[in-house]
Amino acid sequence: MTNVTGLQAGESAEEQAFQAKIDREERIEPKDWMPEGYRKTLVRQISQHAHSEIVGMLPEGNWVTRAPSLKRKAVLLAKIQDEAGHGLYLYSAAETLDASRDEMTEALHDGRAKYSSIFNYPTLSWADIGAIGWLVDGAAIVNQVALCRCSYGPYARAMERICKEESFHQRQGYEIMMVLAQGTPEQKEMAQDALNRWWGPALMMFGPHDSNSVHSSRNMAWKIKRRSNDDLRQQFIDMTVPQAEYLDLSIPDPDLTWNEETGHYEVGPIDWDEFERVVKGGGPVGRERIRDRRRAWEEGAWVREAALAHAEKRRQRKMQAAAE
Numbered sequence: 001m002t003n004v005t006g007l008q009a010g011e012s013a014e015e016q017a018f019q020a021k022i023d024r025e026e027r028i029e030p031k032d033w034m035p036e037g038y039r040k041t042l043v044r045q046i047s048q049h050a051h052s053e054i055v056g057m058l059p060e061g062n063w064v065t066r067a068p069s070l071k072r073k074a075v076l077l078a079k080i081q082d083e084a085g086h087g088l089y090l091y092s093a094a095e096t097l098d099a100s101r102d103e104m105t106e107a108l109h110d111g112r113a114k115y116s117s118i119f120n121y122p123t124l125s126w127a128d129i130g131a132i133g134w135l136v137d138g139a140a141i142v143n144q145v146a147l148c149r150c151s152y153g154p155y156a157r158a159m160e161r162i163c164k165e166e167s168f169h170q171r172q173g174y175e176i177m178m179v180l181a182q183g184t185p186e187q188k189e190m191a192q193d194a195l196n197r198w199w200g201p202a203l204m205m206f207g208p209h210d211s212n213s214v215h216s217s218r219n220m221a222w223k224i225k226r227r228s229n230d231d232l233r234q235q236f237i238d239m240t241v242p243q244a245e246y247l248d249l250s251i252p253d254p255d256l257t258w259n260e261e262t263g264h265y266e267v268g269p270i271d272w273d274e275f276e277r278v279v280k281g282g283g284p285v286g287r288e289r290i291r292d293r294r295r296a297w298e299e300g301a302w303v304r305e306a307a308l309a310h311a312e313k314r315r316q317r318k319m320q321a322a323a324e
C-alpha cells in the first residue's frame, strides 16, 4: 500500500530510491546504499557460484593425466585454469560486498555454503569430459547470459567475461562428443553412457521448479535474476535436444516429446529427491570434493604466506623510499 509520502508500506525512502534505480535499469555499484537483504542474497549466490567454479575443477582434474592425446591434455589444462580464473573474478565480486575470502572459504569447507549439485557426480570415463563441456558448460552459459544483466555491477561484469570463455568450453566439449559419437561402436557407447549419466543432473543445475524456488520472486524484483529457473531450464532443453540428435545420441528420457503447439520440448519428471540429497553433499563424491578442497587449501598455505610476506616487503620498501 502507498502512503501520503509515496512510500510502500514498510519501505524506507532509501529502499524506495534503491528500487527506483533498479527499475530504471541502472546498475548498483559497491559504494551505493543497498538493503541488507540484497547484499546478503548476492553474497550467497556469488560465493556459491565461485565455489562451483573452484570445486568444478576437480572432476575435470581427474582426467588431466589420462587425456587421450597431448592436444586434449593442453586444452583440458587451459579449461581448468579458466575455471580457477572464474572463481577468482567471482570471489572478488563478492569481496566488494564486504564478504571476506577467508570466511567464504571456511563456509565451503565446513558445509555451510553450497556449490552446484552437478559437481558431486564422478567423471568415470573420458566421454564425461566431453559431456561436462557440452552439457554443464552449456547449462552454465544459459544461466550466465541472463546474469550479465544482473543489477549488481561487479557480478554482471564478471559474467560478461566468463560467458565468453564458457562458450569456448562448451564447443570443446561438444567436439569431444562428436569425435566419440562418430568413432568406433565402443566410443559411441561411451558417449551415450556419459549423456545418460549427465542429462538429469544438468537439468537440476537450474535449481528447483519455480513454485519451490524460495529466492526467485525477491531476486527477480531486485533484477539479480532476470529469468526464472524453469524458463532457463526450458531454453537449455530446447537448445540441447537437437544437438543430441545431430550426434545421433538419445536423450535418456522416455517421456521426451516435442509440443507442436508451444514450440518446446517437454521432459519427464525430474528426480528432486536426488537433487535434495546431492545438494546436501550426499552425491556419489560429495565428501571427496570437500576433502580435496580442504587439502588444497591447507597445502596452499605457504603460497598465501609467501605472497603476504612479499607484499609487506614491497610496502616497507615503498615507505622507506618515500621517507628518503
Ligand code: FAQ
Pocket: 044, 045, 048, 049, 050, 052, 053, 056, 057, 083, 114, 115, 116, 117, 118, 132, 136, 137, 140, 143, 204, 205, 206, 207, 208, 212, 213, 214, 215, 216, 219, 225, 229, 279
Ligand atoms: N546446486 O530459491 P532457489 C559452472 C540452492 S557454474 C546447489 O531457486 P536461487 C561452471 C540455492 O542456492 C555453476 N544448490 O535459489 C563450470 C538456494 O540455496 P539456499 C554454478 C542449488 O539462488 C562448468 C536453494 O537451492 N552456477 O558450472 C542449486 O534463486 C564446468 C533454493 O533455490 C551458478 O551458481 C544447484 N543446482 O536460484 C565450472 C549460477 N539450485 O538458500 C567447471 C549462479 C538451487 O538454501 C566445469 N546462481 N540451489 O542457501 C544462480 O543463478 C542461482 O543461485 C540458481 C538458484 C539458479 C542456481
